[in-house]
Amino acid sequence: xxxxxxxxxxxxxxxxxxxxxxxxxxxxxxxxxxxxxxxxxxxxxxxxxxxxxxxxxxxxxxxxxxxxxxxxxxxxxxxxxxxxxxxxxxxxxxxxxxxxxxxxxxxxxxxxxxxxxxxxxxxxxxxxxxxxxxxxxxxxxxxxxxxxxxxxxxxxxxxxxxxxxxxxxxxxxxxxxxxxxxxxxxxxxxxxxxxxxxxxxxxxxxxxxxxxxxxxxxxxxxxxxxxxxxxxxxxxxxxxxxxxxxxxxxxxxxxxxxxxxxxxxxxxxxxxxxxxxxxxxxxxxxxxxxxxxxxxxxxxxxxxxxxxxxxxxxxxxxxxxxxxxxxxxxxxxxxxxxxxxxxxxxxxxxxxxxxxxxxxxxxxxxxxxxxxxxxxxxxxxxxxxxxxxxxxxxxxxxxxxxxxxxxxxxxxxxxxxxxxxxxxxxxxxxxxxxxxxxxxxxxxxxxxxxxxxxxxx
Amino acid sequence: xxxxxxxxxxxxxxxxxxxxxxxxxxxxxxxxxxxxxxxxxxxxxxxxxxxxxxxxxxxxxxxxxxxxxxxxxxxxxxxxxxxxxxxxxxxxxxxxxxxxxxxxxxxxxxxxxxxxxxxxxxxxxxxxxxxxxxxxxxxxxxxxxxxxxxxxxxxxxxxxxxxxxxxxxxxxxxxxxxxxxxxxxxxxxxxxxxxxxxxxxxxxxxxxxxxxxxxxxxxxxxxxxxxxxxxxxxxxxxxxxxxxxxxxxxxxxxxxxxxxxxxxxxxxxxxxxxxxxxxxxxxxxxxxxxxxxxxxxxxxxxxxxxxxxxxxxxxxxxxxxxxxxxxxxxxxxxxxxxxxxxxxxxxxxxxxxxxxxxxxxxxxxxxxxxxxxxxxxxxxxxxxxxxxxxxxxxxxxxxxxxxxxxxxxxxxxxxxxxxxx
Ligand SMILES: Cc1cc2nc3c(=O)[nH]c(=O)nc-3n(C[C@H](O)[C@H](O)[C@H](O)COP(=O)(O)OP(=O)(O)OC[C@H]3O[C@@H](n4cnc5c(N)ncnc54)[C@H](O)[C@@H]3O)c2cc1C
Ligand SMILES: Cc1cc2nc3c(=O)[nH]c(=O)nc-3n(C[C@H](O)[C@H](O)[C@H](O)COP(=O)(O)O)c2cc1C
Ligand code: SF4
Numbered sequence: 022x023x024x025x026x027x028x029x030x031x032x033x034x035x036x037x038x039x040x041x042x043x044x045x046x047x048x049x050x051x052x053x054x055x056x057x058x059x060x061x062x063x064x065x066x067x068x069x070x071x072x073x074x075x076x077x078x079x080x081x082x083x084x085x086x087x088x089x090x091x092x093x094x095x096x097x098x099x100x101x102x103x104x105x106x107x108x109x110x111x112x113x114x115x116x117x118x119x120x121x122x123x124x125x126x127x128x129x130x131x132x133x134x135x136x137x138x139x140x141x142x143x144x145x146x147x148x149x150x151x152x153x154x155x156x157x158x159x160x161x162x163x164x165x166x167x168x169x170x171x172x173x174x175x176x177x178x179x180x181x182x183x184x185x186x187x188x189x190x191x192x193x194x195x196x197x198x199x200x201x202x203x204x205x206x207x208x209x210x211x212x213x214x215x216x217x218x219x220x221x222x223x224x225x226x227x228x229x230x231x232x233x234x235x236x237x238x239x240x241x242x243x244x245x246x247x248x249x250x251x252x253x254x255x256x257x258x259x260x261x262x263x264x265x266x267x268x269x270x271x272x273x274x275x276x277x278x279x280x281x282x283x284x285x286x287x288x289x290x291x292x293x294x295x296x297x298x299x300x301x302x303x304x305x306x307x308x309x310x311x312x313x314x315x316x317x318x319x320x321x322x323x324x325x326x327x328x329x330x331x332x333x334x335x336x337x338x339x340x341x342x343x344x345x346x347x348x349x350x351x352x353x354x355x356x357x358x359x360x361x362x363x364x365x366x367x368x369x370x371x372x373x374x375x376x377x378x379x380x381x382x383x384x385x386x387x388x389x390x391x392x393x394x395x396x397x398x399x400x401x402x403x404x405x406x407x408x409x410x411x412x413x414x415x416x417x418x419x420x421x422x423x424x425x426x427x428x429x430x431x432x433x434x435x436x437x438x439x440x441x442x443x444x445x446x447x448x449x450x451x452x453x454x455x456x457x458x459x460x461x462x463x464x465x466x467x468x469x470x471x472x473x474x475x476x477x478x
Numbered sequence: 479x480x481x482x483x484x485x486x487x488x489x490x491x492x493x494x495x496x497x498x499x500x501x502x503x504x505x506x507x508x509x510x511x512x513x514x515x516x517x518x519x520x521x522x523x524x525x526x527x528x529x530x531x532x533x534x535x536x537x538x539x540x541x542x543x544x545x546x547x548x549x550x551x552x553x554x555x556x557x558x559x560x561x562x563x564x565x566x567x568x569x570x571x572x573x574x575x576x577x578x579x580x581x582x583x584x585x586x587x588x589x590x591x592x593x594x595x596x597x598x599x600x601x602x603x604x605x606x607x608x609x610x611x612x613x614x615x616x617x618x619x620x621x622x623x624x625x626x627x628x629x630x631x632x633x634x635x636x637x638x639x640x641x642x643x644x645x646x647x648x649x650x651x652x653x654x655x656x657x658x659x660x661x662x663x664x665x666x667x668x669x670x671x672x673x674x675x676x677x678x679x680x681x682x683x684x685x686x687x688x689x690x691x692x693x694x695x696x697x698x699x700x701x702x703x704x705x706x707x708x709x710x711x712x713x714x715x716x717x718x719x720x721x722x723x724x725x726x727x728x729x730x731x732x733x734x735x736x737x738x739x740x741x742x743x744x745x746x747x748x749x750x751x752x753x754x755x756x757x758x759x760x761x762x763x764x765x766x767x768x769x770x771x772x773x774x775x776x777x778x779x780x781x782x783x784x785x786x787x788x789x790x791x792x793x794x795x796x797x798x799x800x801x802x803x804x805x806x807x808x809x810x811x812x813x814x815x816x817x818x819x820x821x822x823x824x825x826x827x828x829x830x831x832x833x834x835x836x837x838x839x840x841x842x843x844x845x846x847x848x849x850x851x852x853x854x855x856x857x858x859x860x861x862x863x864x865x866x867x868x869x870x871x872x873x874x875x876x877x878x879x880x881x882x883x884x885x886x887x888x889x890x891x892x893x894x895x896x897x898x899x
Contacts, residue, residue, distance in 0.1 A: 047870075048870055049869075049870055056544070060764050060765075060768075062765055062767075078767070078770060078771065081768070081771050082771050082774070082775065084740075085740040085741060085742060085771055085775050086740075086742060086775070087741065087771055087774060087775035087778055087779075089778045089782075090771060090774040090775055090778055093774075
C-alpha cells in the first residue's frame with residue numbers, strides 16, 4: 022500500500038493532496054489475506070466490532086469469490102460499513118481482538134472490509150430491499166451514520182421514514198467531517214444512496230427547530246429519532262478569537278471536503294489548538310493545503326491526548342510538530358484584524374481532576390509567543406442545546422439522557438442516537454457506535470410500535 | 479433467489495450440500511447441528527457391525543504453510559451400536575422432515591446381511607441408502623469396503639441384494655482405488671443402483687517423521703495406509719465424476735464427493751454432471767457454518783448467471799469433456815507477456831528455458847530496462863509460464879489466428895486410413 026507523506030504534497034494542484042491515501046488491497050493481496058484468516062469459531066473480532074459484523078464469514082466469502090455475499094454480510098450488520106472500513110480505529114476494535122496478534126500479525130480486517138465494499142460500490146450493487154409497508158411513520162433528524170443506520174433498519178422493517186438534514190448533502194460527518202484523504206465523499210454518498218433506494222426520503226437543507234417546528238414532527242410521526250450529532254467547536258474564551266485567520270476545525274475540514282481548497286495557507290505557519298482526532302485532521306488538512314509548518318498545541322501530554330494512535334502516527338508522518346503542555350492565553354492581532362501569533366504559557370500536570378486525568382496548571386513566568394498565520398480551534402464540540410430544549414428532553418449538560426438498551430429519551434416517543442448522546446460515560450464518539458445506536462433504536466421502536474401495527478392490521 | 483432444491487434419484491433436499499458419511503455425521507447431535515447450520519442432507523456415518531477404532535487416526539498434509547491441503551485417516555465405520563444410531567436417525571428425521579438423511583451401509587458380502595440391514599434402517603425413516611464400497615483400510619481386510627468395491631461382480635451382486643430389500647433409493651459409493659471407475663459404476667448400474675456417489679478416499683501415507691522415522695500418523699510405533707481426501711483430491715474426484723457423467727452406460731444421477739470446500743467447487747462438480755455434492759474434510763477443518771457461504775455464494779452465482787434453479791447447472795460441461803483423440807490439433811494459443819504488469823521475477827523464462835521450449839527471451843531495451851518477450855513462433859502454448867507467473871495479468875495465453883481447419887487426431891487417422899485406401 023502506498024502512503025504519501027509531506028514530501029509528495031503538491032503546491033500547484035491541491036486537489037491531488039486530498040485524494041484517498043490508502044490504495045486498498047490488490048486482488049492478490051485480498052486472496053492471500055482472506056485465506057490467512059483462521060475462520061475462528063465464536064471469533065473475538067465479532068465481539069470487538071460494535072456492530073457485530075460476522076467478520077470470519079465476510080472474509081471467507083472474499084476467499085471463495087462471493088464478493089456480493091461478503092459486502093452484504095458487512096452492510097447488513099453495519100449500514101455504514103464501507104466508511105467504517107476506512108475510519109474505524111481497527112487496532113482498538115476488531116483487529117486488536119484478532120487471535121493472530123498472539124502468534125503472527127492480525128488479519129487486515131479493515132482493508133478486507135474495504136475490498137468487499139469497494140467491489141459493491143464499483144459494481145453498483147443494491148444489497149437490501151425495503152420491507153412491506155406497515156403503515157407507521159418515523160421521522161429522523163440528522164443524516165449522519167446514526168440517522169442513516171436507523172433509517173435503513175426501519176425501512177427494512179416496513180416503516181415509512183423521512184430524514185431531515187440541515188446541510189445540502191446527507192451523510193453527516195462522513196460526508197462533511199472526516200478528511201477526504203481517509204474517507205472520500207463518494208463512499209459516504211454510496212451509503213446514503215443505499216438507504217434512499219429503500220424508499221427513505223431525505224429532506225436536505227432543512228434545519229429542524231428553525232425551518233420546521235419540532236411540534237410538526239410530533240404530529241406527523243409515530244416516533245422521532247434525534248441523530249443530530251454535535252455542533253461547532255466551542256469558544257476558547259480568549260482575546261482575539263474573532264480575528265481573521267482563526268478557524269473552527271470542523272468548519273475548516275468541511276471546507277476541504279466540499280472541495281473549495283484555499284490557497285491562502287501555502288507556505289504559511291499554522292497552529293492547531295487541541296489534540297483530539299479533529300485537531301489531527303485539521304493539522305493534516307493544513308499540511309495538504311500547503312502549509313510550511315503545522316504545530317499542534319496541547320495543554321496536557323501525549324499520554325492524555327484523545328486522538329487515536331493511528332491518527333497520531335499519521336500526523337507524525339506528515340511532519341506535524343506536537344507542543345505538549347502548552348496552552349494559549351491570547352491571540353495576537355497583526356494590526357489589521359488578522360492573527361499573527363499566539364501568546365502561550367507552559368503547563369505542568371497537577372492533581373487529578375473529576376475525570377481522573379491530571380489537571381494541567383500554568384507554570385508561572387513561562388509565557389512566550391508563537392508566530393502563526395492561522396490558528397485552528399479543535400478543543401471539542403458544543404451541543405445542540407437549543408434543539409434538545411425545543412424537544413423538551415432530559416439531559417445533562419447537553420448529553421441527552423437515554424435508556425442504554427433502547428435509546429429512548431425522557432419522552433417515550435423520542436429516541437436519541439449517535440454523538441448527541443455521547444459523553445457522561447455513554448460510549449465513544451465513533452462512526453461505528455453511531456451506526457449501532459441507530460440499529461438498536463430502530464429495533465426498539467419496532468418493539469414499541471409492533472403491537473399497535475398488529476392491532477390495526 | 480434461485481431455487482436450490484435438488485432431487486437426487488428421488489431423494490429431495492433443500493439444497494445440494496450434504497455432509498458425507500464420516501465423523502461429522504457420527505451422531506444425531508451432530509447431524510441436527512448441521513441441519514440447523516443449513517446443510518441440506520447428511521449421509522450418516524457408515525453403519526454395520528460395530529468395530530474398534532485405533533486412537534491416533536488422522537493426519538493432514540500442509541502445503542507451503544497452508545493447513546490441510548490434504549487429509550488422511552485410518553478410521554473405520556461407526557463404532558456405536560446399530561440400535562443407538564437407528565434411534566438417533568429416527569429422532570433426527572422427526573425434527574427435520576424436509577432434510578435428506580441417507581444411511582450409509584457396509585456389511586459382509588452376503589444377501590441375508592444386506593436384506594437385514596436395509597430393512598432395519600428403512601424402518602426408522604431414512605430417505606435413501608448409500609452402500610459403502612469404498613473404505614480403503616481396515617474394512618477391506620475383512621472383505622468389505624474397497625475390497626468388494628474393486629470387484630465389479632461383487633459391486634453388482636451386493637447392489638442387487640440391497641435393491642431386493644430396499645424401498646428407498648440406493649446410492650452406490652465407489653472407491654477411487656481402481657484403474658477405471660466406470661467399470662464399477664457400470665456394475666452398480668447393472669445391479670440396479672439408483673445413483674452412484676464418488677469418491678471415497680484414496681490409499682495414502684500422509685508422511686514419515688524424519689526424526690523418529692515413524693509413519694504419520696502412527697499407532698504405538700506402527701502405521702498402515704489410510705485414505706486421502708480434502709482439497710488435494712479434488713481434480714481426481716472431478717475427473718471420475720466427469721468420466722461417469724459422459725459414459726452413456728452410466729445413466730443414473732451422480733453425487734459428487736472429494737475435496738469440495740466452497741460453492742465454486744460444488745458448481746464445478748455439478749457442471750461436470752453431479753446432481754448434488756457431499757463434503758467431509760472442509761467441514762472437519764472449519765465446522766458446519768461453512769455451508770452458509772456455500773449456499774449464499776451458489777445463490778449469488780446462479781442469480782448472476784440468470785439461472786432460476788441449481789438443477790440448470792447439472793451436466794452443462796459434460797459434453798465439453800471428451801477423449802484426447804477428439805481435440806483439435808490445429809487450435810493454437812501462445813503466451814504473451816504484458817511488460818507493464820510484469821514484475822521481472824524471470825520465473826517464466828527459467829521455466830520455459832529449463833523445462834519447456836526455450837522461447838522466452840530476457841532482453842534489455844534502449845533505456846537499459848530489462849524485459850521478457852515470448853518468441854511466438856516457437857511457443858507451443860503449453861501454459862507453463864502463465865502457471866508459474868505470480869502476477870495477475872502479466873502473462874495471458876492468447877488464441878492465434880487459424881492457419882488450418884480444425885482437425886482432431888481421430889479425424890486425421892480416419893483421413894489417413896481413407897487415403898491408404
Ligand atoms: C474531524 C472528525 C474526524 C473524525 N474521525 C473519526 C474517525 O476517524 N473514526 C470514527 O469512528 N469517528 C470519527 N469521528 C467521529 C464520527 O464522525 C462521529 O462519531 C459520527 O459521525 C457521529 O454520527 P452521528 O450520526 O451521531 O452525527 P453526525 O455525523 O454529526 O451527523 C449529524 C447530522 O445531523 C445534522 N443536523 C444537526 N442538527 C440538525 C437539525 N437541527 N436539523 C436537521 N439536521 C441536523 C447535521 O448536519 C449532520 O449531518 C470524527 C469526527 C470528526 C469531527
Ligand atoms: C475421518 C474420515 C472418516 C470417513 N469415514 C467414512 C465412512 O465411514 N464411510 C464412508 O462412506 N466414507 C467415509 N469417509 C470418506 C468421506 O465420506 C468422503 O468420501 C471423503 O472424505 C472425500 O470427501 P472430502 O474430500 O470432502 O473429505 C471418511 C473420511 C474421513 C476423513
Ligand atoms: S478433536 Fe482433539 S479433543 Fe476432540 S477427540 Fe480429537 S483429539 Fe480428542
